[in-house]
Amino acid sequence: MGKVQRYGYHNEFVLEFQTPEDAPEASISYVxxxxxxFAISNDHYLHKILMIALGNYLQEYDHFTLFDFIPYFRQNSRDEITYEHRLLLGVLDRKSQTLRxxxxxxxxxLFKDKGGxxxxARENNNTFSSRPTPFRINVYPLQEMQAIFLSSNHNTLAQVQNHxxxxxxxxxxxxxxxxxxDDKSSAEPSGSFVIINCFDEQTRQTFFQAQALNPDIxxxxxxxxxxxxxxxxxxVPEQVADNAGLVFHELLLNAFEHGILGMTSSQKQELIRSGEYEDYVEREGKNCQGSITITGEFFDNHMLRVSVEDTGSGFNYHQYLHYTDTHSKMGLFHNRGIRIAQERSDGVFYTEQGRRVHFIMGLQPVLPKPKSQSNTPESEDDPPATAMLxxxxxxxxxxxxxxxxxxxRLLKRMTKKLYxxxxxQEGLxxxxxxxxxxxxxxxxxxxxxxxxMAKEIRQHNRDVPILLITAFSDKDHILSAIDAGVDRFINKPVQLAKLKSHLEHxxxxxxxxxxxxxxxxDEQLRKEEEFFALxxxxxxxxxxxxxxxxxEQLIIHNDAKHIEGISCQVFYRPQxxxxxxxxxxxxxxxxxxxxxxxxSMGKGLGASVTAILSAAFINQTVANISEDQYHLSHIINSYADYIRNYLLDDEVVSxxxxxxxxxxxxxxxxxFGMYPILVKDVQANELHEYRTNNLPLMIYSQDISIRSITLPRSFQFLIYSDGLCENDNFSGTELRHNFMHTNNLDALLETFFNATAQDSENYYGSDDTSIIHVSSQDPSSR
Incomplete structure (x- = not known):
């Protein structure tokens, strides 16, 4: 079955995909x-209606964001979307150098960072559906990446991850x-995939620059x-150099023919068939006008890139994007040189209406496949990181x-020598x-x-990696470990896969x-400096x-112990x-x-910065309000106006x-886009849910709704983030049931930990978890 290969090329990255031609499940588009x-799905019909919706959206609206397009697609395709559909949508933003x-x-x-x-990224929004359910937009910086890979097929992902x-x-x-x-007919389909290679300008090394003015043969x-x-x-390795020389010859000649001589494809075909091609090129080349500029570059991701640019008027290069082999039905000679260049290189990319062409080549060979290859991404068939460990x-x-x-027992199998x-003291x-x-x-x-022990080691050795196993229950330990120069914290309970990943790093x-x-x-000084810089x-x-x-820990404001007339409990566990x-x-x-x-949306440094900015602003705002002038609307509106200045285009805050x-x-x-506040009437044994009354905060202004409710005489209420109920074994239904049958946060958490087979000291959830539990101190509520 034939494949369609197209690309999106920029100086900062190249975006390519592969998908079955007769039932495409992946594609890219310039907004x-x-x-x-770019998009990739598990169903070619879903992909078809997606691309139709994208075209319609771009005709109707000038501004594009994933946050706006996804509800538009759901609304306009609601009768054709099912719970079986899986979909990944993304954009590469050159201006902000981000992947969203x-x-x-x-x-x-899969990501490969600059260090290799x-x-x-396992962030997932469950299955795609026509319902207007919340979704999370993930943001990653392109400057820190070498390559990014995604596929609709589990086995394809596993094979690529191993190599x-x-x-x-x-x-x-x-x-x-x-x-x-020999038996290729029974092979399992590899599905569709998208690969993004990033070109880091900071690590670029130019090895060849030349310009030919009015050149001849x-x-x-x-x-x-x-x-x-x-x-x-x-x-450069001999085989790579041979292929690069051949590809360079073909593309240089192509630039000379189309850009300098102005030769059309049909004219070239006729000259070749008549045997007059060489005489024509030599004769016309003596009187040609124009120039050709060549640039050759190396990148730290083991990539060679060569760019050839001419001063011609361009040509129709789109026909080169579809091919099967060198001897196609288009004729023995038609586009032969370009197709040989495509076969010998790792990619040929035209830009500037055909006036500029780039080709890339990997400087290291693909690892051979093992005889027996696992089908899971966690395969331990001796990948390079395991060998290093x-x-x-x-x-x-x-x-x-x-x-x-x-x-x-586990560490002995992983390492060369275990002490x-x-x-x-014994460790020291x-x-x-x-x-x-x-x-x-x-x-x-x-x-x-x-x-x-870590402090003593650091006084004598500043470089050895020190990893501490800890629970997040003791803030003082974390702060002391930072002062001691600890490199990494590993949460209890220790998960073998995560431990192995840290050790391999x-x-x-x-x-x-x-x-x-x-x-x-023997190493050049430049290589040594690059290593230590990294x-x-x-x-x-x-x-x-x-x-x-x-x-972030120090900035949290908690007056729970000083509040009168109610009992307030808190559970806070970052992932x-x-x-x-x-x-x-x-x-x-x-x-x-x-x-x-x-x-805050996402994880890591970006989400933490938003959270810290938010808490700092709210702390300052509340501190400056006098008791008789306090209004919830003032705090909310002031915060919304403030935080919008620091949000990315597709970023949201719940x-x-x-x-x-x-x-x-x-x-x-x-x-704002949070799960319902749960309020329990203790005397009547009734549960009330007060659902979100605003969309999540985003960069655009929006009307803000504030609701006032009357609480029962004896009450308990619960405010919480999504880490409490987005769990396979403890959903929103279980949360509501157990909230009605418990009287304090400790009892509620006990049911949660029992359901998820964890405990409070060693809790490691799938997401950050924050809970505030408040109960009246009326005797009947105890």
Whole structure:
């Protein structure tokens, strides 16, 4: 079955996809010069109506965002969308250098960062449907990425993930996915995929630059010779250099024919058939007008890029985007040279109406397929990161015997040498004796704890990676660990896959250090400086994350212990160090109290910055309001006006703000895209749900609705973020049932932890979780 290959090319990135030609499930489209749209689905009919809707939307509206287009598509295609549909929509924004995407139930996305580390984005909005359900838009910076891969097929994703450190282009991935052996008819379809390669201008190295003014055939030959000599000078592998020389020849000749001589495709065909082609080119080349400019570049993602630009009027290059093989039905000679260039390179891309052409080539070969390949992304068939981990030594410090015995068996299989200690003092002695490559330790231990051990190690060794196993229940431990220079925190309960991922990351750094040491005499100074710059940046990034987390913890305002007339309990568990959730509890006066929970879109640094900005502004606003002038509307409107200045185009913030007046027995609230506030009438044993009354906050202005409700005499109410009820084993139905049958937050959380097979000290949820539980202190409610 034939494939259709098209592309979106910019100096910063190239976007390619592959999909069955007779039933396409992937495509790309230019929204405008700075915005490229792409989509991939599990159904070709869904993809067809999606692209029709996109065309209609762009005709009706000048401004495009995913936040606006998705409801438009749902509304206009509601009769054709089913719960079986899976869909991933994304845009590449050249102006902000970001990738923004929404994943409705499709496979996760693979990323390879600038350091070569492969990780995945598993954010998912369940299946796609016509219902106007909330969805999350994820944002990633392109400047930090080498490559991004997504597919509609699980097996395709697994194969590429196992080889992603080596495969970097669409052609390499296509070769990897080809069925092996003689019986190709029974091979499982590989599905559709999209691959994005990023060109980091900061790591670009120009190895060839030339311009030919009014060139003839002899001048072209001289350019080819200079280009091939440069490939040899820069020690490009022989096979790659041979292919690059051939592709350069064809594209240089094409630029000369179309751009300098103004030759049309039909004219060239006729000259070849008549045998007059060579005489014509030599004769006309002596009197030609124009120039050809060539640029050759290397990038740190093992990519070679060559650009050839002429001063001609361009030509119809779109016919080159569809081909099957060199000897097609179009004729033996028609477009032969360009199709050979496509076959020998990893991609040929025309821009500027055909006046400029680029080709790319990977500088490393695709890894051979293993004889028996796993079908899961978590395959352990010796990928490069696993090999690096098996070559390092590890110091493991743990005082609990059962935990130690369990992980010792696992860590021995992962590492070259494992040193084991039962407390910090013993661990310190082993460190100074054997100088292991990585340190992994618990915090709470007798004789000497993990923090004190880390401080002692840091005084003598500033580089060895130190990883501490911790629960998020003790803020003081986290702050002390930051001061001690700890590189990474691993949440309890320790998940093997996440532990292995962290160890592989630091094994990669250790491996790079060892390789650099071995080759130090022969390596160029530039390579050494690049390595240490990368290492320093990685350490600075992690240090900034740790500092951001510490500030986020310190900025939270919690007056729960000082509030009169009610009982207030809080549960706050971020999923990672940097959290998009944040909350606040304020005692305004003896009868008025203010509560809020904010859930910023996305994860990591971006979401944490939004959360910290929000909390800081609200803290300052409430502090400056006198008791007799307090109004919920003032806080909400001031915050909305403020935070819009810091939101990206497709970014949203969900939140709930509530003001409780104990004397009046009333509560005002405004909810922006959050789950319902649950209010229980204790005496009547009734549950009331107060649903969101505003859309999530975004960059655009919107009317804000505030609702006032009268509370029962004996009441309990619950405000919470999505981490509490977006769980396979504890949905909104279970939450409402258990809230009605418990009288405090501890009892409610016990039912939650039982359902999710976790406990409060070792809770590790699928998302950040924030809960505020308030109950009246009327005796009948206890």
């Amino acid at each position: 405008h010069s700075d915005l490229s749209f 995407f929404v994943n409705f139930g499709l496979q996760h996305i 580390l492969v990780f995945s 992603f450190p080596a495969v970097i282009t669409r052609k390499q991935i296509s070769e990897l996915l080809k069925p092996q052996g 002899e001048a072209l030959a001289a350019l080819e010779a200079d280009f091939e000599n440069k490939l040899v000078e820069y020690q 098996s070559d390092v030594s590890l110091l493991y410090v743990e005082d609990d015997e059962l935990t130690r015995e369990l992980y010792v 084991i200690a039962v407390n910090g 002695d082993l460190f100074f004796k054997f100088e292991p490559d990585i340190v992994l330790s618990d915090i709470q231990m007798p004789i000497m704890n993990g923090l004190d 630091y094994a990669r750094i250790v491996h790079m250090e060892q390789q650099l040491q071995k080759r130090l005499d 290492k320093d940046k990685s350490r600075r990034d992690e240090q900034q994350q740790r500092q951001a987390f510490a500030k 990672d160090i940097l959290s998009g959730d944040i909350y606040g509890i304020f005692r305004i006066n003896s009868h008025t109290n203010f509560f809020y929970i904010i859930d 939140l709930t703000m509530a003001c409780l007046n104990i004397d009046r027995g009333t509560m005002e609230y405004a909810s």
